[in-house]
Amino acid sequence: MAMWFLLPRLCLVLSSLAGAARSASPVVLQWLNASAAENPQIPPGVGRALSTPIIGHGGNLIACSGKNLLAFHRNGSFAWIVPLGYNCRQDIRLVTERDKIYLVTEDNKVVKITPQNLQTSAPTSEVFLSHSPAPGKSEQIIGLSTSSSYSSLFITIANRGLFSFSLRDGQLQWSAGPVIDRFGYRLGCKGNISGCYFSSAPVVDQCEGTLYISNTEGQLYSIFIHSRQYRWIQDLSSIDKVITIVPGNNGRMYILLPRKSIVLGLDVLSGNISFQQSIGPLSNEKILPAVDSNGWISMGSLDGFLYSVSPDGEIRKFLQRTAPNSVIHASPVLDCSGFSVYISQTIMEEKSSQTIGDYTYVSAMKPSSILFTLLAPATGTVYWTEKYPGQLSNLLYSSDLEYFTLDETILLTALSAARIGSAVQCYTKRQKIAWTCRKAKPKFVHGDPGDHNHVLLLFFFQLFVIVIQAVVVRFCCIFWKKKKLQKNNGLQKFLEKRRSLHSKRRVLGKIISELEQKAAQDASSNETLEHLGEMVKAKECVERKLYTSYSLGRDVLGLRRGSSSILPLYNGKHKSHSFHGAQRESITIFNTLSDSSSLEEDRTSSSYSSSSGSYSGSSSGDMEFDTGSRSAGEAGAGPSNTADVTEGDQDKLPADVESSYQVFMNPLYAQGENSRRSLSEREEFLMPQGSAPTKRMWPKRRRTLSSTN
Structure with missing residues (x-):
């Protein structure tokens, strides 16, 4: 369903937090005012706006404002500020990988920030990638993402394609376009080659090692990270061309169609649709749902409900009591445990909705308050709820966030970073991914044909290495037990003695054969039989040494072969x-x-x-x-x-x-x-x-x- 909303975003918060600043402005605020004054093209007040924040290393809230990157402690005070020299893009989320942060500037650059270098002489910010579009073409950076497992940064550039860069040295690893040729057939873009390009930021599935990206024709791609081979292409244009990709990291991936208000669940191995659920109207096309560690995807709606869908397609509606008189603008934000989410409901004095065909129109006016809630979608447990204005007002006024223009997304992220109302244990990003990956249900399906050969080669290589290691370990164990080697004789003397014994055994074998033939011709010859007995004893002595002291584990005892030889004694x-x-x-x-x-x-x-x-x-x-x-x-x-x-x-x-x-x-x-x-x-x-x-x-x-x- 499509919808429109007449209320400006979070008017109440904007009016309450945009008051006069304190008389003693901090040094950071003076820096921000000077930075905004250097850009006369920026309207007044915009220089104090914050981009969509993220929670970085150490639990700090990190956001971009103008030409500066800011970090706030859990209590809302300034942690550090890094001057960029470039205006950052407000519509592209920041990306963090370990202790580094990546952002996109307005002049099509990707900047890498290392906050740890603030205390050293090393540069804090540097340009990771600078893209100059071709004359007459629009080649803006659409989005970026990272993968710690492959140490790669993925960037989508409009009208160009998808690019993978190494985080270690910044070198280009591979690139891919929306049109491919396979088995003599052209796939992707549905025939509109000239005007088709990748239109979404690359999304990484941390458990599957794949990338997901969509094009302007409503097609969804699954690409192997290590080989850039296309796993599958799913055409969703029959439903809608505007889609939002959300990784489940549990054998599922979720597709949100904001204009149709539909949630799809897809199998990551085949790309087939597992379930389809309808939800309430959404506030905008840029909304990004939250997926918790149990694999539940949650999103708020303008009808006031929080919709949560399980990996199997079960749908639940929360906050029914306050839903009739409220709307949900912002996307939920995960808490530090990964199992619950923060939600904000804006309470409205007047609200009405109307459905015409496939479209639902919601009209709401006069916001009175905001209700914040922390709940677990998988169980429906509500851990905390608080109304603003209230105690949260004093918390915000006492922090440095007061100097910035805020919206509900920033407030929800600040609550998550400060762990307001949360009493559960926090987990790291790696622990959350490991927990979610264990939820995946293994299935035996055929992978990509291009990747199948790599798997076979890897299998045979590993088998070869295992055999070599087994042989080496076996011979090492045999040599370790040899007393001849432990008496400082050395390996060379050991092998020379072994070769000498083999030569003696062959010579004695020939002599014994000749004596047996001679004894068969003249059985009464006692000298021949006596000589034969002596040779047999000598050969047995040589063989005994070969089977014990000088054995390499591959000699077989001659007497165990069932030999029918005769040993005469006289x-x-x-x-x-x-x-x-x-x-x-x-x-x-x-x-x-x-x-x-x-x-x-x-x-x-x-x-x-x-x-x-x-x-x-x-x-x-x-x-x-x-x-x-x-x-x-x-x-x-x-x-x-x-x-x-x-x-x-x-x-x-x-x-x-x-x-x-x-x-x-x-x-x-x-x-x-x-x-x-x-x-x-x-x-x-x-x-x-x-x-x-x-x-x-x-x-x-x-x-x-x-x-x-």
């Missing part, structure tokens, strides 16, 4: 072959050599190994399992390093072995011998279960079974 009288299984079992067969052997029998070595036990024996005929127990005499016979097969060992055989067994031929064992054992020893039979014995034999040597873990 002591001059007895010869043994040791078989190592893949599941940590070994079977050893001992042969006793006899000088008086007269018979030669071909022997075959059979073995069985499993996870629960092992069996070995030799026979020249068929073999069968004997499940009976041995006699005591046999248990005590034979060498001391042999073991008999007990009943418990037989019980350890798995079920599948009871029906069958597997025979392996040993090419290195083929030797005849005569046994000197007594024929009174117990006969043994080896027979597969389920089949009848086909042949008996007298064992010529002892059969042994051993299990090693």
